[in-house]
Amino acid sequence: MPKEVFGLDYPFADRHQILSFEEIERLAKIYVALGVSKIRLTGGEPLLRRHLEALVEKLARIEGVELTLTTNGSALKTQARALKDAGLNRITVSLDALDDKTFTAMNDVNFPVERVLEGIEEAQHVGLTPIKINMVVKRGVNDHSILPMATYFRKHGHILRFIEYMDVGHSNGWRMDDVVSAREIIDIIHAVFPLEPAHKNYSGEVANRWRYCDGTGEIGVIASVTQAFCRDCTRARVSTEGMFFTCLFATQGHDLRVLLRGGYSDTEITKHIVDIWQQRDDRYSEIRTQATVALPKVEMSYIGG
Ligand SMILES: C[S@@+](CC[C@H](N)C(=O)[O-])C[C@H]1O[C@@H](n2cnc3c(N)ncnc32)[C@H](O)[C@@H]1O
Numbered sequence: 373m374p375k376e377v378f379g380l381d382y383p384f385a386d387r388h389q390i391l392s393f394e395e396i397e398r399l400a401k402i403y404v405a406l407g408v409s410k411i412r413l414t415g416g417e418p419l420l421r422r423h424l425e426a427l428v429e430k431l432a433r434i435e436g437v438e439l440t441l442t443t444n445g446s447a448l449k450t451q452a453r454a455l456k457d458a459g460l461n462r463i464t465v466s467l468d469a470l471d472d473k474t475f476t477a478m479n480d481v482n483f484p485v486e487r488v489l490e491g492i493e494e495a496q497h498v499g500l501t502p503i504k505i506n507m508v509v510k511r512g513v514n515d516h517s518i519l520p521m522a523t524y525f526r527k528h529g530h531i532l533r534f535i536e537y538m539d540v541g542h543s544n545g546w547r548m549d550d551v552v553s554a555r556e557i558i559d560i561i562h563a564v565f566p567l568e569p570a571h572k573n574y575s576g577e578v579a580n581r582w583r584y585c586d587g588t589g590e591i592g593v594i595a596s597v598t599q600a601f602c603r604d605c606t607r608a609r610v611s612t613e614g615m616f617f618t619c620l621f622a623t624q625g626h627d628l629r630v631l632l633r634g635g636y637s638d639t640e641i642t643k644h645i646v647d648i649w650q651q652r653d654d655r656y657s658e659i660r661t662q663a664t665v666a667l668p669k670v671e672m673s674y675i676g677g
Contacts, residue, residue, distance in 0.1 A: 373673045375480055377543040390612045393423075395632050397430040399610060400437075402642050406649075408608070410438045412464075414676030416612065419447040425458040432459025440464065442506065442677060446483045448491025456498040463495050464504040464533075469517040470524055478514050492530065503530045504592075509552040510537045518552075522561050526588050533579050533592035539660070540620060541671030548662055554595035558582060561591065576606040600657035608649065609675055616645065617675055619654030623668050 391399070400411060411431055418424060418441055432439050441455070442464040455463075467488050468478040475485050495503055507514075507521055518534070525532040534557045539546035561567060561582075570581040570590060578601060579592030595601075609617040614632060615625030626648050631641050656664070 373480075373671075374543050378673070385613055391614045391629060391632070393427045393430055395614065395629070396427060397434075398632065398638070399614070399628060399641075400431055401434055402638055402645065403608065404434050404437055406642065406645065409436060410440070413439075413441040415442070416673060416676070417444055417446070419443050419451055424451070425454040428455055428458040428460050432461075442466065443491075444479070444481065445488035445491040446481070449487070449494045452491065452494040452498045452500060456500050460500060462502060462504075463500040464506055465492050465495070466506045466508075467492075467521075468507050468509075469514045470520050471517070474514045474517055478508070478510065492528075496528075496530075505530050505532045506535055507532060508535045508537055509557060511550050511552050513550075515552050518557055518560050519564060522565065522591065526565065526584060529589055531590055531592060533594060535594040536597040538596055538620075538672075539665045539669075540675070540677075541669055541673075543671055546665055548597075551597050553598045554580065554593035555598070557593055567591070576604045578605075596657050597660065600655075600660070602655040602658045605654075608645075611670075611674055611676070616648060617670070618648065618652040619656055620675060620677070621656035621669050622654065622675075623670075625670070 400408075403411075413424075413427075415421075421427070428439065428441075431437065438461055439459065440462050441460060443466070445465040445467065448463070448465065452463075465488060467475070467485070469475040470485055472484050492503060492505070495501075505521075505525055507517070509515055509518065521532055534554065536554060537546065537551050558567060565588075566585040567582040568585050570583045572581065578596070579594050580599075581590055581592050583590045605619075607620075609620070610628065611617065611625060614627065614629030616628050617625045626644075628641065628645075631644060636644075
């Protein structure tokens, strides 16, 4: 969220525009009845939502759901225990470098890396495990951090996942030249810590898994630019305002809030979701070129990753 776009005068959503915890719970139950088995709270930054643990408690009560969350880690140290107690299963933390200068160059935030590392430690301590660390790699900005990050998280036993830098939204000024491919990332690590490929945990898993040959754990690479996986994508996304998106690169969402607040029954909302899902034909990552970058798309900070 570059500060020049999302400044103090940015028209963020009002309270009444965003879904209440009860509305989110109702939608979650509908999706789970349709076969969803994993729910991930993203954002924005989920730990900024007041009383988030109350939402976690509601969602954790839904039978058959694995509940997880992606956070920038800035408030994790103080909230990890409450989230675990509320029923959160595990956590993913975004961290793009280990030194403050590179970290800030990537995300423009005003908290130090140390705070994120303390949050990760606390998450480990309370049992929000296995912990995954997301590192987006941008050429010339943090690619020199690939090896230090691998070294650090290998030692600490967390699963580091490298994400190819994507053209979500418009505010990040993406160019193909900025992308460091998954292949390059693997080569850099393999030269120092030999790797071997590992099978996917489940069909539709977005990361390709690699194991350290010496048995010290694994890493993942999410090659969404160089090896598109649209065909296997099973992700449905709902924004905080209740817009349903069938693709991370979608132009338009489908308004579920209007149904939730319009007196529609669960059966009617279910039918609506099924209709949208069955008609989806998104395959943006397969057709991406420098020319598609300019297409209207929702921002990453809105759709959540
Ligand atoms: C949009 S964030 C939302 C959750 C939370 N605020 C956080 O920072 O983790 C979700 C994930 O998307 C990743 N991400 C953001 N911009 C990206 C981009 N342009 N390409 C690839 N991944 C990106 C982030 O690093 C993070 O791991």
